[in-house]
Amino acid sequence: MTRKRSFLFLALVLFQTLSLSLSQRTVCPIGFVMNENQDCIEHDECENEEDYDNGGLCGENAVCKNTYGSFYCQCADGFGSSTEQVTFTNPSPGQCKDINECQSMMNICPNNAECHNSSPYYSCICESGFHSSTGVESFRSGDNITCEDINECQEEEICGPNASCINTEGSFQCFCNAGFRLKSGNSSFTGNKEQCEDLCKIDLAICGNGTCHQGATGHYCSCPLGFTNYGNNKTRCTELSCDIFKDETSLKKTFPMVHGHIIQLRNSCLDLTESETPKEKNEYLLEFLISLIDKLLSSEVFNDNKKVSLFLNFVEHALRIIGPFVTPPGREKLGTYTEVKMLVYKGSELPRGPTTLSSKHAKLDIDLEVAAGDQLYYPGFTAVSLLSYFNLEKFANSYFGGIKPQKNERYQINSKVVTVTVSNTNTSHLKEPIRLTLYHLEKTNQTFHTCVFWDFSVEGGAWSTRGCKVVMSSPEYTVCSCQHLSSFAVLMALYDTEDKFDLQLITWVGLSLSLVCLFICILTFSMIRSIQSPRTTMHLHLCISLFIANLIFLAGISRTENKVGCAVVAGMLHFFYLSAFCWMCLEGIQLFRMVVLVFNTNFKTLYMMAGGYGVPAVIVAVSALVSHKEYGTDRHCWLSLDLIWSFFGPACVIIIVNIFFFLITAWKLAQKFSSLNPDLDSLQKIKAFTITAVAQLCILGTMWIFGCFQFEKGTIAMTYLFTIFGSLQGVMLFVMHCLLSKQIREEYGNISSQLFAPRKKTYSEFSYSHTRKPQGSKSTQDTGESQI
Template structure:
């Protein structure tokens, strides 16, 4: 019984379990008699709009077992940037802009137009697709090819030629024909080519127009020329410019031959319908040779000759320029540097152009060089000619230009001549710019000038020229006309120049004599030799060498290399002199203040006295070799002068300090050693000592630091006086005022006048035994003042 009951309960449980299991299926499945069946969520349902489905617009629904996912249609991309997404997400499908995302998707000569979905390619204007269809896409194996419009009949008219181009075409008039608009080509039927001779009555200028098989040509009237090119406009050519030049050519046959050749070429071009074109290279070469001869001979010795010369050069360049080939030519000679720019063609040239030489640079517009279109001769020439030494002949002629008070004008650049083919250059619409490189680097005021031949036979004038920019190295000028140009600088004049030169030459001559006796004294008299007299000796040697080189070579500017060597030697010896002055100040400080009589090794003094100047001069020469030698003197350039005055100023400051300390100490010693000496005697002795130290330490040279501006005439005299007479002062203070040296001089004179039995070898010691100076005096060589 119990067993049956258990079986019954087991059957009942299994039945309940079976019933419960049949009532539950997973999400995405339906319960059917045969079991759980997958639900197709992608099937069209009344819950969604037609053809949209659960994934929304522009997306495809993909059913899977128990679920589904969405995929954007071709040409679209999901906003989540994933390939698949669920309907429950916020992702949507957006159109892909292939025109932006795929580079060159349509290929060349085609335009891309985006559509939704996909895109379309359409050939550009002037092109057609190879399959003849208007629209295509990448991958259709279609290209856009050019349409040859010139195959159409009479596309350009009767007197024009069609020229096909990728995607377009244009028409060019046949030779002898042109357009009313003046343009070189046209397209369409808005314009037609007409006979040039009928279209433009002035096409030949002062000549008769004819039309031939190769185009129109011009027959020039007498007195006019088209330079042998029949298509050029006939322009006036004044041959009188090459006639009356006897003032320049009477002594120079080569110059006369060039002028005759220029005049002959000019006359032939104005009188012959088919003139012989001269050999331009030969003519230019002979012109530059003539310029060299005139500049090297000094023939341009007054302003009238300079005016004739410059006019001749300008006219010659205008005559020769049209015969040269594009783009031009560069030539140079010993006294000139020439650059010529040439443009030929019916079209008026446009744009900025730069022509340069070592001395200057020209910036201007080609339209300015060519001139007005109505007078354009068919060519444009522009030349820049630099002269090596014309500034020497043209300097000093300043006409109505007046420098500021106590100043004078000086040419500070090379003279250049600018010529163009444009005959109307008296007032330019667009000014030209000229950059001049200074011959002397200076911060003085610069003035831009041109040579005005009409002013008193010829003079520099600033009319029409202004300074755009200036610095020590160059000046930029703006001028509204063409001519020959240069840059003037305003210099401060030092009055009474002759007096200063006289003081310099007399003072230096006396100093050289005195320094020579000082050198003999300090080197030959053994009794006074000491570390301090060694410093005296080399100071005198340095000053003697500097003074001798100054007198012999300061004005020898003929040879630039030799002048630079002279400047370098002066730089070295004057610096050496100041270094020995500094050593003197140090030695004096040790003696008087520190009371330290230990001798300094001669080698150390040599390194300080000659080694330091040698290093300074070597570095200066490496940094700026051109700083040695100026236009007038063989000395340092003004902008480079601080390589001398820098060390000198430092030494002067140090020595002034030593001077003040030693004078203070000496004043105390005078009072302690001579308490009974009256005040006048103390003042006298103290003054003589102070002047001696001022002379020896070189502090009088401080007046030279005030020579860079106007109104310093007093400083100029003080500097010249003390600087040139320093050798005399050294001899007086350290030889004549020294009791010991005077005693040695007396011994020498007595031996010369009264012969002694002692041998010459005893000379250096006899006086020592007699005088028996103190040990401190022997060690220091101090003067007994």
């Protein structure tokens, strides 16, 4: 075809040339022709292009463009040159080919439309589920047409009966109504391939042992007696696990006082079903449990760790059973010995995120996903409970078998015991640990606190640190992080002084010397008539109290094998040491009365006995009635830390009162000495009495001040000082009241001379002796002391 076209073109040119030659005229150049006037005019080669065979002068899919004296070819709209030339004059077959705009031009069609190529152009067609904004089927980008979503749900019964249609972009979905389901188990469908059917007919076991019914809000399950939905009546009925409330032999034998309560609690549990039981009865189950716990705690039956384990296990299971019957969002209940906080969530969707339960003694931070668990046993239900016991710490304060203390270290519970339960039954190893804040019973600056839980597997039950750690600790509280749930507490570490041989030796030697010296003081103040007075009577009973206390200390302080005997020893030591302080207080009051009020004013004997022995008797009696179990510890027959202030409290009060009286006495004495007082001899004696009383206060008071430091670690120096001052009290009292008294030394000299150098007295000596004694007696009958 190209050859033929070229040949025609050459023939035309040749013909024109020949014509001009023949006419003997001027030859027109190429692209021009001669008109009738023999003028050369421009020739439009494209004018008769369609007359050419095989697609014209430029070929198929091309157009001819005339120029002055020539022409050029260009591919038609929608086509492109195979040689990538924009214009050409020598066309070739198939030079102009169709352009695929759908591939070469990005996003040529609007959203939700498909591009379809055609020759020579293209067309945009809306996708399935969409239609054009003008209603045309196809269009191009320049037509300003968009594809809009078709709302299929407007068509009637597109999903069929018992289903609802939800429109989506470009499509729709059908969902079964409540109480209906697809046999395939799919959650949704489109078209009419499947139909929603009655759920109760498709799944005959959907309610378990219950009966399936259709209601306005879908299906629901009604449970027979002894079964429950755990708060969600759309789930299968599960048998109530009331076994913990059974009248088991162990519960009956261990807690006979609540035997009837446990039977009643089990019967109430078996009667409970969410659909048939009124709300008031469901709430009553929690209140009845709290009253049962209060009765157990008030009876003080927890005298061994097995009873504590049985009790805590019972409470944990009971809270987990009762939780599903508590109305959302939960309950708060305050008993005599308990406080419970419970959060409850019910519904098909699991709760998420952290939550916090706070009470007076503890605070719990837990993730609700951890509390919900896998929901195998409690579908549609999540509960968290925090139960605090007000007095359980004193019953569980001795069971530390799961902890390995350091040398000379022992533990004491320093928080209330709390129980944490959730509806999740798998709490042995939580995905996320809980955070439990426990507030201290004793606010101390020491940082030796330990987080523990009650481990049922250790020696019948004991405190253990496994899986728990301290996040932070302050004087007011400790924050614990634990990987499991149980009952928790915070322990405070105490440090006992070592039973060193040198301390024991000091104690035995010092107390033995004190006993000898106190015995001599007792003989002196009771048998030497010349020195007897109300003042020496106070000295006598002070020495008697210390003598008996030291003797009991030596004989029974370490006899802890017999609990009753140890408690009696602790009570007697409590009484006689307090009695010594009371007699010391009477001396201070007597000095105050003599100096500030009026000279030669003495207490009556009955009043002194009431103050010296009656007051400590009352204190010990009240302490024993309130906390008799605090008399005697595991190591010594003395007061426990919880009761120690029943001794230190009165002792500190007596010391403060005596200091007050002595300061006033000293001030009054200074005034009297500064004036010209004729009774200077009496003032000198009262001055001496005041000095000895202050010295006596320092001896007794200082010793017990050192004793206050025996509850912290690293107080070995205080331990030695306490031991030395405590064991030598009797020796120092003997030196101060007897050896430093001139009159008593003279009496000792008379007695020794009569014993070791007996001789017959003459009448004159006998007379002199009897005339001298009354003077000495008179001078000391009110004070019982001479100048130091």
